[in-house]
Amino acid sequence: MLVLGPLGFMIPWLLAGLALLPAIWLILRVMPPSPKLVRFPGTRLLLGLRDPKPVARHTPWWLLLLRILALAALILGFAGPIWKPAPEQAGQGPLMVVMDAGWAAAPDWPQRQARALRALDRAAANGQPAALLVADGQTEGALPFVPATELAAQLRAIRPAAWETRYPQDLDTLLAETPESGLSVLWLTDGIDHPGRTALLSALDARGMVTVVAPVGPRQSLELVAGDQPALRLRTTNRTDPPEILAIGTDPQGAPRELARLTAGEAQDENGVTSRLVPIDLPSELRNRISRFQIEGQDSAGAIVLADDSLRRRKVALVGDDRASEGQRLLSPMHYLRRALAARTDLIEGGLGDVLQASPDVIVLADQIALPEDQELQNWVDEGGLLIRFGGPRMAGYEMLTDEPLLPVRLRPGGRDIGGALSWGEPRTIAPFPTDGPFSGLSVPPDTTIRAQLLAEPSPELAGRILAQLSDGTPLVTRQALGQGQIVLFHTTANAEWSNLAISGLFVEMLDRLVLTARASATQPEVETTDELFWTPVQVLDGFGRLSEPQDPVPVPATEFGKGPAPGAPAGLYRAAERTAALNAGGPMMPATWPGASIEAASQAPGVELAGWLILLAAALFGLDAVGSAWLARGTRGRHRNRGATA
Amino acid sequence: MTPSPAELRARAEEASAGLPALMLSAERLAASVTAGVHGKRRAGMGEDFWQYRPATSGDSARSIDWRRSARSDGQFVRDREAEMAQSAVIWVSAAAGMDFAGGPDRPTKRDRADLLALALGMALLNGGERVAIAGHLPRAGRMQAERMADDLVRRLSISGDDDTPAPELLRSGQRLILIDDFLGDPAPMLAYLDRAAGSGIRGAMLQILDPDEEAFPYGGAVLFRSAGGALSHDTRDAGGLRDAYLARLAERREVLGRAALNAGWNFGTHDTASAPAQALLWLWSVLEG
Numbered sequence: 001m002l003v004l005g006p007l008g009f010m011i012p013w014l015l016a017g018l019a020l021l022p023a024i025w026l027i028l029r030v031m032p033p034s035p036k037l038v039r040f041p042g043t044r045l046l047l048g049l050r051d052p053k054p055v056a057r058h059t060p061w062w063l064l065l066l067r068i069l070a071l072a073a074l075i076l077g078f079a080g081p082i083w084k085p086a087p088e089q090a091g092q093g094p095l096m097v098v099m100d101a102g103w104a105a106a107p108d109w110p111q112r113q114a115r116a117l118r119a120l121d122r123a124a125a126n127g128q129p130a131a132l133l134v135a136d137g138q139t140e141g142a143l144p145f146v147p148a149t150e151l152a153a154q155l156r157a158i159r160p161a162a163w164e165t166r167y168p169q170d171l172d173t174l175l176a177e178t179p180e181s182g183l184s185v186l187w188l189t190d191g192i193d194h195p196g197r198t199a200l201l202s203a204l205d206a207r208g209m210v211t212v213v214a215p216v217g218p219r220q221s222l223e224l225v226a227g228d229q230p231a232l233r234l235r236t237t238n239r240t241d242p243p244e245i246l247a248i249g250t251d252p253q254g255a256p257r258e259l260a261r262l263t264a265g266e267a268q269d270e271n272g273v274t275s276r277l278v279p280i281d282l283p284s285e286l287r288n289r290i291s292r293f294q295i296e297g298q299d300s301a302g303a304i305v306l307a308d309d310s311l312r313r314r315k316v317a318l319v320g321d322d323r324a325s326e327g328q329r330l331l332s333p334m335h336y337l338r339r340a341l342a343a344r345t346d347l348i349e350g351g352l353g354d355v356l357q358a359s360p361d362v363i364v365l366a367d368q369i370a371l372p373e374d375q376e377l378q379n380w381v382d383e384g385g386l387l388i389r390f391g392g393p394r395m396a397g398y399e400m401l402t403d404e405p406l407l408p409v410r411l412r413p414g415g416r417d418i419g420g421a422l423s424w425g426e427p428r429t430i431a432p433f434p435t436d437g438p439f440s441g442l443s444v445p446p447d448t449t450i451r452a453q454l455l456a457e458p459s460p461e462l463a464g465r466i467l468a469q470l471s472d473g474t475p476l477v478t479r480q481a482l483g484q485g486q487i488v489l490f491h492t493t494a495n496a497e498w499s500n501l502a503i504s505g506l507f508v509e510m511l512d513r514l515v516l517t518a519r520a521s522a523t524q525p526e527v528e529t530t531d532e533l534f535w536t537p538v539q540v541l542d543g544f545g546r547l548s549e550p551q552d553p554v555p556v557p558a559t560e561f562g563k564g565p566a567p568g569a570p571a572g573l574y575r576a577a578e579r580t581a582a583l584n585a586g587g588p589m590m591p592a593t594w595p596g597a598s599i600e601a602a603s604q605a606p607g608v609e610l611a612g613w614l615i616l617l618a619a620a621l622f623g624l625d626a627v628g629s630a631w632l633a634r635g636t637r638g639r640h641r642n643r644g645a646t647a
Numbered sequence: 648m649t650p651s652p653a654e655l656r657a658r659a660e661e662a663s664a665g666l667p668a669l670m671l672s673a674e675r676l677a678a679s680v681t682a683g684v685h686g687k688r689r690a691g692m693g694e695d696f697w698q699y700r701p702a703t704s705g706d707s708a709r710s711i712d713w714r715r716s717a718r719s720d721g722q723f724v725r726d727r728e729a730e731m732a733q734s735a736v737i738w739v740s741a742a743a744g745m746d747f748a749g750g751p752d753r754p755t756k757r758d759r760a761d762l763l764a765l766a767l768g769m770a771l772l773n774g775g776e777r778v779a780i781a782g783h784l785p786r787a788g789r790m791q792a793e794r795m796a797d798d799l800v801r802r803l804s805i806s807g808d809d810d811t812p813a814p815e816l817l818r819s820g821q822r823l824i825l826i827d828d829f830l831g832d833p834a835p836m837l838a839y840l841d842r843a844a845g846s847g848i849r850g851a852m853l854q855i856l857d858p859d860e861e862a863f864p865y866g867g868a869v870l871f872r873s874a875g876g877a878l879s880h881d882t883r884d885a886g887g888l889r890d891a892y893l894a895r896l897a898e899r900r901e902v903l904g905r906a907a908l909n910a911g912w913n914f915g916t917h918d919t920a921s922a923p924a925q926a927l928l929w930l931w932s933v934l935e936g
Contacts, residue, residue, distance in 0.1 A: 035868035035881060041744030041756075042830050042860045043873040044808070045895040046880040052887040 007610075010080025017075040021068055028064055063628050070621035077614030084608065093182030093208060094130065094145050095123040098200075101136035101158060102165030103301035103571070103585045104190035106543040108216040109160055112188045115213055116155055119186045123148035131178070134158050135194075137166030137567040142176035160543025162301040162572070162585055163565035167196035171203050183208030191215040191237060193592040201597065210597040220295050221302040221586035225277065230516075232278040232293055232305060234264050235589050239274050242267070244296045247282065249289040249307075259286055262293070272591040288344075294545070301541045301571050306582035308573065314515045316345040317355035320366030320494075333366040333390060333494035336502040340511050356380055361518040366494045367392025374405050381406070382483030386518035388511075389487070390494040391415070391454040402457070408465050408480035408487050409456040417452050427451045428470040430501070437467045438513045439477075445504055450476065452498035454491040468510075477510070488514055535561045535581065540572030547572075673796070676766035676927055677773065697728040734777035734785035734820070735934070737764045737795075740827035741802055742810040743874035748919070749859030756855045759919045760826045761799045763853065766927050767824065768795045771934070781816055808875040811835045817843055822934065823850035829903055830860070837906050844910030851913040851933045852903065858920045861896070863889045 002012035009015060040046075097116050099105070105112060116132075123130045130148035132155060133139060168174045185204045189212055204210050218238035222245065225231045234242055242264035249259045264276035280287065295303035318341075320334045329335055334349075341347055341364075348358055352373050355363060363377070367390055371377065381387050387406060395401065396415035404411070418425045427449035433439040456462055456475050467488070468477040479488045492498045501507050534555035539547050556569040558576070561583065565571040571585040699715050702722040712725035739745075745757040754762075768778040769792045779785035780798040809831035816823055823843065829836065829852070843850065866886035872879040882888055900916065907914035913933040917926035 035870040035883075037870045037872065038865065039747070039874055040860075040871045041742075041747045041808075041828060041857075041874050042863075042892070042896070043871045043878045043880055044830060044832070045892055045899065046871055046882075046888060047878060049880070049882075049888050049891050051882055051884045052891075 006084050008082040008084075010082065012079060014075060014079040018072060021072060024071060025064065025068055028059060028067060060628075060632070063625060063632075066621055066625045066628065070618045070625065073614045073618035073621060077611045077618060081610040081614065082608065083610055093128065093184055094179055095119060095128050095148065096131045096133060096143070096178065096183055096185045096204070097151075097155075098133045098135060098185060098187040098204075099155075099158070100165040100188060100190040100194075101134050101160050101543070102190060102192075102194070103160060103162055103303075103543050103545075104165065104192050104219050104221075104589070105188075105215070106160040106300040106302075106545070107219075107298055109544070111216055112213070113155060116186065116188055117152060120148045120152050120155065124152075128184075133168075133174075135165045135167050136161040137163070137168075139168050139174070141173060143174055144177055160301075161567070162541045162543050162570035163567065164585070164587075165190055165192070165194045166567070167194060167200045169196055171199060175203060175207075178207060181207055185210040187212045187597070189213065189215065189592060189594075191219055191592060193590040197592060201594065205596045210594075212594045212597045212599045214599055219302075219589060220298050220300070221589055222293060222295055222305050222584075223586045223588075224305050224584065230280055232262070232280065233275055234278050234295065235273050235275045235586075237273055237589065237591055239267065239269070242274075242276050243298065245278050246294045246296050247280075247286075247290045247292075248294060249286075249291045251289070256291070259290060261296075273589050292547075299544045301543050301545045301565075302586035304541060304545045304571075305584050305586065306539075306541075306571075306573050308580050308582035314345045314361040314518050315358065316341050316347055316362040316364060316515060317358065317360035318347060318349045318364050318366070319352045319355060319368060320364075321368075331495060331497070333392065333502070335495070336507070337364055337366060337390075337494050337511075340508045341515070344512060345515055352377065360385070362386045362388060362515050364494075365389045367394045369395050369398045369404060370400070377406060378482070381485035381487060384484040384518075386485055386514065387487045388490070388514060390490045390492070391498070392493045393497070396452075396454060406482075406487055408478040408489050409462055409475065410459065412455045412457055415452060415454045418450070427499075428453075428472055428474075430476060430506075431469050431471050431473070433468055438517055439468055439510055442506060442509050442513070445506060448499070448501055448504050448506060450492055450499040450501065452492065454489075456491070486517070534558065535574035535576045537570070538573045538575045538580065540570045541585070542570075673762055673765035673769055673792075676762065676923060677769035695728045697726040699723040699725055734779070735768075735771050735822045735824065736779055736781050736785060736816055737768055737824045738781035738812040738816065738826065739764050739799065739802070740810040740825075741805050742808055742827070742831060743804055743806055744808055744828055744830055745855075745874075746804060747857055747860075747874060749857040753857065753919050756828055756857055756919060757804070759917070759923060760853075760855050762923055763855075763917075763926055763930070764824075764826055765792070765796050765799055766923070767930050768792065770927070770931060781812060785821070806875055808832075808873050808877055809835070811839060814839075814842065817846050817848050819846060819848060821848065823848060824930065824934075825850065825852045826855060827852070828856055828860070829854045829899065830856075833899065833902060836903070840906045840910045840912065843912070849911050851915065851930060852907055853926060853930060854900065854903070854914070854916045855926075856916065856918050858918050861918055863892045865889075 002009045002015075097119060099112065099116060120130055124147070128148060129145040130151055131143045131145045132151045133143055136158075138161075183204070185208060187201075187204075187210060191214065201210065218236050218240070220237075220243065221235045223233045223235070225233050232245060234245065236242065245262040245264070246258050247260040247262060248256060251257050251259070260282055262278050262280065264278045267274050267276050269275075280293075282290075290307050292307055293305040318334055318337055320332075320337070338347065345362070348355055348360060352363070352365075352368075352371055353376070356373065356376050359380075363380070363385060365371075365387065377387065389407065395404075395411070396413070398404070399413060401411050401413040418428055429446065429449055430444045432444060433442055435441075450470055453470070453474065453476065456478065462475070462478075465478045465480055466475045467479050469475050474491075476491050477488060478491070479486055492501060494502055496503050534557055536555045537550045537553045540550045541547055550572070554568065556574065560566065560569055561574065561581075564587070565583050565585045569583060571583050573580060573582050575581075699712065700723065702711055702716075702724045706724050710724050711722050715723040715725065739757075739760045745760065746755050748755040764780065768780070771778045772787060772789065772791055775787060777785040777787045778791060778795065780795050780802070783794070783798055786794075810827070812823070812825060827836075863885075865888075866884075868883050869885040870879060870881050871885075900914075904914040915926070915929050915933070917923075917929075
């Protein structure tokens with residue numbers, strides 16, 4: 001780098017080309033211009049005449065000047081001029097470059113790389129030894145100091161990782177070869193606080209001067225929020241208009257495309273990070289096809305949420321007595337359940353023991369009682385299954401109903417009849433749904449009536465477990481959480497025997513809502529206690545958020561898997577047995593602060609590059625030259641045209 | 648390239664569009680020359696009465712005017728004024744070089760030559776002479792002016808650099824006016840003058856040049872090409888050739904002038920930047936003499 005006043009040159013030896021300009025001037029000068037053609041009747045009188053002074057005519061001086069200026073602009077332009085280049089980094093001691101290499105570093109990765117390369121170039125020019133600390137959690141042992149030139153190739157090769165930036169924890173080992181003082185540190189931060197950063201900063205600060213290069217632009221991350229209605233949480237480090245979220249999946253032809261655009265909701269500030277909730281308000285046909293969500297225009301693994309089972313179609317098992325179906329299909333509760341669920345879920349049917357093997361998300365029991373496999377069923381619910389039970393004549397007639405396990409409330413044997421031939425009351429309608437339950441917002445058709453129901457024993461917990469009730473306050477649907485799963489009971493039948501709920505559209509909507517809650521809480525993959533379970537990567541993300549097949553998939557133990565993306569377990573889609581789960585990188589962020597370090601804004605660093613402008617100027621001058629030459633040529637041709645016109 | 652008849656007609660019609668203008672300017676020009684019937688002011692063959700003179704020996708009896716002789720003793724002969732038995736033919740070169748004009752503000756040499764030819768013809772017609780453009784029969788009368796204008800305008804340029812008058816024009820009792828730039832090959836023209844002198848035919852030559860041809864205002868690298876395209880001369884310094892060119896032009900004029908003098912002809916020059924009346928007066932005076 002050659003600095004002349006406020007101007008610096010990246011490739012100063014090219015300036016030697018300027019010495020050639022006088023020679024080019026001379027060459028251009030003696031270049032004879034093409035003769036003008038003149039029609040002249042007296043040509044015969046000229047025949048045989050010799051030029052008295054055979055001198056070459058000169059190119060006009062202004063044309064010559066134009067060409068020389070254009071050449072000079074080209075030479076200067078390619079010499080890489082920089083107006084007011086950034087001053088050399090302070091300190092002449094060994095240089096240490098710390099590259100944050102998590103997903104948050106991905107959006108402006110080329111700028112970071114360029115900045116680090118520039119620092120290494122200068123260190124190489126000054127003969128400083130250098131070290132490169134890539135904070136992707138894969139650095140082990142002491143950091144070696146080598147001549148700076150050897151690090152450039154390594155620096156060009158590294159890519160941001162699909163997990164959070166990780167700093168080495170064992171600082172003593174890391175800094176074993178690092179000099180105790182005189183160190184100059186260039187820290188290219190991603191702007192977010194990570195564990196161990198303060199310790200590393202103070203350790204480095206003690207040994208020398210730390211310069212922090214701030215990132216360009218805001219950081220953004222996307223996270224799936226558990227709940228009855230799955231939603232996304234968008235976090236940004238600035239408060240501008242939120243970007244749109246793209247839902248990407250396969251269209252019905254199987255081609256991947258953008259299926260929907262989601263807009264973020266209300267902003268909420270915490271610790272300098274703006275977070276917004278993005279509801280996934282999409283028809284389930286569309287939602288089932290989504291393979292990932294992505295912040296528009298952000299190339300980072302943290303800006304991508306891969307969709308897994310928690311967003312997928314649920315596998316629903318129907319267990320019930322289907323023997324009556326031979327002649328009386330319309331009387332069977334299984335028929336109504338099938339019709340209600342088949343459109344949006346994968347249905348399996350069979351005995352309870354069989355369907356448990358298939359590990360469904362939801363098991364629907366239609367008027368089943370005293371099941372022999374109730375222990376297995378309980379385990380399954382414990383692990384996050386959703387058990388939906390329906391009442392019926394069998395349940396009502398069962399004597400041991402109070403002892404029946406896997407019911408959300410204790411039931412009174414016998415049930416009750418309302419509006420029957422032997423009762424006084426009218427059939428009850430359904431009360432409007434509470435606004436905080438899973439059925440909130442569903443409208444109740446006024447002609448839906450319940451003629452018979454199972455009654456719950458009054459208890460203090462009863463009110464908290466009711467999801468829907470009749471107009472007289474008796475429960476229609478109750479729910480109880482059990483382990484990670486839940487048990488839901490419809491106090492009426494799944495067929496039209498006790499009520500006409502089963503033949504209303506409301507029935508379908510209620511089941512839909514319930515099924516959607518199944519395993520919705522499993523977005524944060526549950527920490528398995530068994531060591532046998534391994535998750536195998538199917539597709540992995542790189543730091544830029546590009547999806548690819550893993551080269552050699554290394555299975556990740558379930559215990560590690562639960563801790564989020566890490567070295568060895570990059571963000572991506574994993575499979576274990578029949579389940580797929582996504583490991584998503586985006587998560588909470590906390591802006592980093594840098595006490596004791598000097599902060600260099602990324603934009604001020606490189607100075608103003610003039611190369612483009614100079615080359616543009618050269619092009620403009622060449623254009624002018626072409627116009628000028630054409631004008632000279634036109635002068636000769638124009639005479640001929642005039643003569644032709646008068647002839 | 649020979650134009651098809653239809654083409655020829657189209658071009659001719661296009662050319663005759665300028666005819667009224669030519670007629671008008673030629674008429675105005677001709678009016679500046681002294682006009683009027685010019686008899687020979689001597690006795691000779693003619694129709695008008697000139698004088699009675701006493702009969703001398705040699706006069707035949709038939710020539711005696713008996714009515715006049717009866718009034719006195721002598722015998723008188725009735726003389727008639729001699730009539731000019733001459734006709735004039737005007738030849739204008741059709742060489743391609745005549746279409747040259749040095750600048751847009753100047754007429755081409757051909758335009759000027761046509762104008763002079765027609766004006767001269769009209770002046771001669773006004774004097775009662777028989778005139779024609781070369782290639783046509785000389786006639787007298789007012790209508791002949793229109794015909795001459797028509798002939799001039801319809802005359803087509805040839806593509807070559809040289810044009811020479813036809814030998815048939817050399818007929819005794821016919822005066823010949825040659826209008827050309829005389830920049831072509833001089834040999835045929837000199838030979839023609841020799842033949843004219845041999846037949847005792849008199850005439851005039853008017854060299855019409857563009858000011859560019861007289862001053863040679865060129866410089867730098869120039870490729871000169873003759874109007875027909877047959878000759879070309881390449882130079883790097885046209886300005887340096889000026890003196891040599893002017894010398895050659897003067898030499899050419901001298902050769903032509905001397906040849907004309909030897910043949911009893913007159914040689915004059917005219918450039919298109921000066922007024923045409925000058926050239927017309929010169930031609931008139933030459934023919935008068």
